[in-house]
Amino acid sequence: MSRTIAVTGATGFIGAMLVDCLLAAGWNVRALVRSRSAHRIAEKPGLEAVAGSLEDGESLHRLVQGVAAVVHCAGAVRGAIAADFNAVNVDGLERLVHAALALSPRPRFLLLSSLAARSPELSHYASSKRQGELALAAMAEDMEWVALRPPAVYGPGDKEMLPLFQLMGRGIAPVLGERHARLSLLYVEDLCAAVLSWLNAGSCRCGVYELNDTQTGGYSWDETIAKVSALRGRRIIRLPLPAALLKLIALINVAVARLIGYAPMLTPGKVRELRHPDWVADNSALTAAIGWQPAFPLERGLRRTMGWGEPGTVAIERLPDHPGGTGERVNRDEE
Numbered sequence: 001m002s003r004t005i006a007v008t009g010a011t012g013f014i015g016a017m018l019v020d021c022l023l024a025a026g027w028n029v030r031a032l033v034r035s036r037s038a039h040r041i042a043e044k045p046g047l048e049a050v051a052g053s054l055e056d057g058e059s060l061h062r063l064v065q066g067v068a069a070v071v072h073c074a075g076a077v078r079g080a081i082a083a084d085f086n087a088v089n090v091d092g093l094e095r096l097v098h099a100a101l102a103l104s105p106r107p108r109f110l111l112l113s114s115l116a117a118r119s120p121e122l123s124h125y126a127s128s129k130r131q132g133e134l135a136l137a138a139m140a141e142d143m144e145w146v147a148l149r150p151p152a153v154y155g156p157g158d159k160e161m162l163p164l165f166q167l168m169g170r171g172i173a174p175v176l177g178e179r180h181a182r183l184s185l186l187y188v189e190d191l192c193a194a195v196l197s198w199l200n201a202g203s204c205r206c207g208v209y210e211l212n213d214t215q216t217g218g219y220s221w222d223e224t225i226a227k228v229s230a231l232r233g234r235r236i237i238r239l240p241l242p243a244a245l246l247k248l249i250a251l252i253n254v255a256v257a258r259l260i261g262y263a264p265m266l267t268p269g270k271v272r273e274l275r276h277p278d279w280v281a282d283n284s285a286l287t288a289a290i291g292w293q294p295a296f297p298l299e300r301g302l303r304r305t306m307g308w309g310e311p312g313t314v315a316i317e318r319l320p321d322h323p324g325g326t327g328e329r330v331n332r333d334e335e
């Protein structure tokens, strides 16, 4: 069996961590890299970069040639209109699936979707992620596939949750959602461990799977703030931001983005996502399918992410036949 995994999105927050985890677990990685991001991919043993993009079908054929599996992490997470998201999250995905389907034997295919896909009516992003899942299911034929739906993922290199936690650590907590809203969270290494578990599980029922951390039922804003407060040993001032104010800021941001020419993160659709009362995910189907279980409660993930005490380590799942491998999940700092 091939030892090589094709990875897209390797220059992004989640993909970069995933590449390190795959290499540490003994897989070879072939990563799709856009020319504008080539400087962000370091040379590493076992890592091969393929220049290209999701718009360039020829590069996708080169990317997937002879691989055991495709892990599709690339995605558009910022944008103002539906086309900004659909061009990557639907059309780009379809091109990649097409390239994978041209192979014999067919590789396994993992799509990094999003919990947002559960509520596609909320935003162009959420809708594009749902459409991507549906396109994959419709196109896959006899190719084994799964779509993972992580909730908000945090960890080193994250540009969305990290600034919020940093601010909380300094004593101010902007509350962006409803007071009683609940959301699941996931530490990035747990997500990577889920991908490794899927690779190591010989096969898995095709379908869509949710993920969350060890906290069944998710967190309220107050519970999250209380955990940061306990970790930092300081009082944190809550700063509730009313929906109307967030919407106004989002509208101004979209207008400025159009003027200056950047892809906006805070949009009216993102505000609807932020104000949604239920982003609680459920691990049980994925755990039953591949045996993966999260290892990072929020406190542990935050300590690691923020450098609040725990030494940097990578949770890895070794290949059963990798030198010294047992197939067990290990943490380097626990070895």
Ligand SMILES: NC(=O)c1ccc[n+]([C@@H]2O[C@H](COP(=O)([O-])OP(=O)(O)OC[C@H]3O[C@@H](n4cnc5c(N)ncnc54)[C@H](OP(=O)(O)O)[C@@H]3O)[C@@H](O)[C@H]2O)c1
Pocket: 008, 009, 010, 011, 012, 013, 014, 015, 032, 033, 034, 036, 037, 052, 053, 054, 055, 073, 074, 075, 076, 077, 088, 092, 112, 113, 114, 115, 149, 150, 151, 152, 153, 154
């Ligand atoms: N972060 C979260 O909380 C979260 C939660 C749930 C699901 N997800 C999903 O996880 C995936 C990765 O998210 P992330 O937070 O790591 O995002 P990110 O940091 O913005 O990374 C996105 C990656 O996709 C690549 N990409 C975008 N458009 C591309 C194109 N047309 N062709 C080739 N590559 C392209 C980017 O390449 P460049 O470096 O060249 O721009 C980058 O490597 C996304 O699909 C997202 O929907 C994320």
